[in-house]
Amino acid sequence: MVSIKDVARMAGVSDKTVSRVVNKEPNVHADTLQRVEAAIASLGYVPNMAARLIRSNRSRTFGIITDFISTTPYSGDIVRGIQDWANANGRTVFLANTNGNLDRERETWRTFQSHRIEGVLYVTMYHRVIDPEPDEVEIPTVLVNCRPGSKKPYVSIEPDDLQGSRDLTRHLLEKGHRRIGYIRLNPRLLGAELRYEAFRGTIRDAGLSEKDIDVRLGMDGAIGEENNYVFAAAREILIQPDRPTAIICGNDEMALQVYIAALGLGLSIPNEVSIVGFDDFRTVSHAVKPELTTAALPYYDLGYCGAERLERLLEGEVLEPKHAMLPCRLVERGSVGSV
Amino acid sequence: MVSIKDVARMAGVSDKTVSRVVNKEPNVHADTLQRVEAAIASLGYVPNMAARLIRSNRSRTFGIITDFISTTPYSGDIVRGIQDWANANGRTVFLANTNGNLDRERETWRTFQSHRIEGVLYVTMYHRVIDPEPDEVEIPTVLVNCRPGSKKPYVSIEPDDLQGSRDLTRHLLEKGHRRIGYIRLNPRLLGAELRYEAFRGTIRDAGLSEKDIDVRLGMDGAIGEENNYVFAAAREILIQPDRPTAIICGNDEMALQVYIAALGLGLSIPNEVSIVGFDDFRTVSHAVKPELTTAALPYYDLGYCGAERLERLLEGEVLEPKHAMLPCRLVERGSVGSV
DNA sequence: ATCGCGATTGACGACGTTGTCATAAAAAAT
DNA sequence: ATTTTTTATGACAACGTCGTCAATCGCGAT
Incomplete structure (x- = not known):
């Protein structure tokens, strides 16, 4: 060389x-x-960066730690966002995924330490509460798409599920819907809690009562091997004589099942029933007809802004707020009609 | 420190x-x-790895160069596969994505060079022909999910679209289908060509003629901004009095649109029409009812085996065949009936 | 007691780079 | 013409690690 x-x-x-x-x-x-x-x-x-690093003790390098890469289809966009920021700011990125294995996670922290990585972006593939396990290693860290549990006061950046769910619900209310079905995500997901909470709050604020909504559990069980009740639940909701005029789904994958159920029952979307999803999984939201109205998870921006926050953290800035939220933009397409 | x-x-x-x-x-x-x-x-x-590297000139590091991470939802699994191999074999991984930008690609090669990366996995998010542009940099490289154009004789690993498509077609023939619809992928995709070719060959071998098949173009235009004719094409196919008993779709996203079209026409799947996809995008294939029979793209294995090939390349082995193929496994679910 | 041999340990330099300091040359100020 | 400042360049050490080689130690064999 x-x-x-x-x-x-x-x-x-x-x-x-x-x-x-x-x-x-x-x-x-x-x-x-x-x-x-x-x-x-x-x-x-x-x-030779290695030689440079030895002298200067500055590696200009970030590390990404992810759990599972593949449970959620587009969550890889987080990594893309981090990449793009890094590229635009002269940093290089190490990647490691732990597959949820704790030993591997600890090993990863040490590996990163040994490469004298300057900061870590700890990324989860679905929105959840997590306690990173850096063992004894100390590297500045930003949590992306997750929030810290009790163990350490990490800085984080997360999607605003509350706002997204609120906007979707309001959207339906504005279109005149007064009887609304709701199919819940697996309660083990943080998003399940937040989205449902915002839905109920918004419904209540609008003066509707419990009788006006029809809530069903769509999934439960361990992540990756859950039980799926969505299709059956959707049919149950839709065969009722006084069925809701709109159904809010925990995410787009559920919305897809509701489409299939509704069409199978001969119902027209959005004339006879309106449907909204959450996440904006484009393979679904663009492929169904009419296309799906949904709230987009800001995966790319989570990564991009997360990397930016990490940089600021390294510069010694005190980040306010400690846990930033990025909006889930309402994407209006054709699956919602007026009543 | x-x-x-x-x-x-x-x-x-x-x-x-x-x-x-x-x-x-x-x-x-x-x-x-x-x-x-x-x-x-x-x-x-x-x-301190950097110091070690200076002495030994061995970084124990791979680099991944990707184009777009997000066009295809689960293609991130390639990266996961690479990761897992690397982790199991004591290597660490740098990641860079170019967003298809050539300048950025060249810069990435230099950055990797400067980190004395020992090998590069050049990953594309959909199956295609590509010529990497390492500029003057020389690092052993394996192409993953793509095949080299004319410029340099790279080693590669690819999904076997031909076999997958053949298996799907045979599967339908075995179930007794003799009138088959086919909705083509965007011709700009390499998979479009291969899958269609295998379909026609298999049909011909089975003794069917042109009259027995109904081929439509599902999409065309530039990647990322294509025109989508799938839904309309599916309807046209299905409203014919002597409509096919089965439809083969370029991928699962298209299959989804065919589902919607069929259900909208009051047709029952798989009793009145069978549908198969390609790719096994699980947000679709598991969410539609009945679940979708499809051929799974071996993303994870492409990454895993690609990394392994790279290691062998570094050890001086001459790889045979130069362009390895990984099978697209037929996944039988409920969307195909017998005739 | 002497020798031989393996086990154990450390001194030293080199890897590729950059920070520090010194020197030399050129330009500016007197 | 001399002094001061600025510009241009190099010698050398140091960063953290490990390869090389030499030194020391313990212990059984002679």
Whole structure:
């Protein structure tokens, strides 16, 4: 591997002068500069980050720790967002996923430590409460798409499920819906709690009562091996004579099942029943006809802003608020009609 | 940051002895070993990879270059597969995505070079032909989910679209279907070509003629902003008096639209029409009722095996075949009936 | 007691880079 | 013309680790 010394020899200068050129320091004579640059190009010299790191103790590197990458289809966008920020700001990114294995997580922290990573983005693939286990390692950390439990006061960035659910509910109310069905997410998901809570609050504020809503549990059980009651629940809701005019689904995947159920019963969407989802999984929300009105999870922005927060943390800034929220934008498509 | 010298001082030995302990070299006295290990634990010492790298010139590091992470929902599983292999084999992974930007790609190659990454996994999010642009940088590379164009003879690993499509078609034929509809992927996708080709070949081998099949274009246009004709095409196919008894869809997202179209026409699946997809996007294939019979893209395995191939490449092995194929496993669910 | 041999340990340098300081050359000020 | 300042350059050390080689120690064999 060609080193700074090879370049120096070729350009007939000292290694330090080459270093100056590489780091764009001032006070290098134009002629020298040119000779050195020529040598660099001709030898294909690329500086050795490891050596640089040893001297400066600054790796310009972030690490990403994820749990499962694949439970939620588009959550990889978080990583893309982090990447893009990093790229735009001269940082490189290590990636490690733990598959939820605690030993592996601890090992990952040590590996990151050994690479002298400057900050960690701890990313979960669905919104939840988590306590990272860095063991004895101490690296500045931002939680993305999750919030810290009790153990340590981490900084975090999360989607605003409350606002998203509120907006969806209000949207239906504005369209005149007064009898509304609701199919709940697996209660083990943080989003289940938040979305349901916001739904109930918004319904109450609008003056509707318990009789006006029809709430069913769509899923339960351990993540990855849950029981799925959505299709059956949707049918039950829809075969009632005084069925709701709209159904709010815990997420888009559930909404899809409600579509299938409604169409199977010969109901027209949105004329006879309106449907909204949550998450904006585009393989679903764009593929169903009419396309699905939903609240988009801001995956990409979570990553991008999370990385930005981490940088600010490293600069010693005190982040306020400690737990930032990013809005879940309401995406109006064709699945909601007026009553 | 605590270094090997701090440990040495605390344990009352030389730095070299600590090094021996850290690297599990033999010939260290039991007492010494214990003292050193105690010091390591008490100081929380973690070896500095950068320093190690400088000495040994071996970074034990892979880099991943991806194009877009998010066009295809579960393709992130490729990265997960790579990760898992890396983790099991003592390697750490850098990640960079280029968003399809060529300048960024070239910059990424240099960045990787500067970190003295030992090998690159060049990953595309959908199956296609590509020419990586490493500029002058030379790092051993394996292409994952893509095949090299003309420029350089890269090693690759790809899904076997031909086999998957053949299996799906045969499956329908075995179930007695003799009139089959086919909705094509965007022709710009490599999978479109391969899957369609295998379909036609299999149909021909079975002795069916052109009149027995009904082929429509589902999508075209630039990736990410395509025109979508699937829903309309599905309706056209299904309203014919002598409509096909089964429809093969370019992928699961298209299959979903065919579901919606069929159900909207009051047709029962699979009694009146059978449907198969491709890819096994689980948000779709598990959510539709009946669940979707499809061919699963082996994303995770592509990553895992790709990493393995890269390792073998680094060890100097000559890989045969140069372009490995991984099968697209037929997943039988409920969307196909017998005729 | 002497020798031989393996086990155990440390001194030292090198890896590629950059910070510090010194020196030399050129430009500006006197 | 001399002094001061600025610009340009290099020598050297240091970062943390490990390879090399030499030194010391213990212990059984002679």
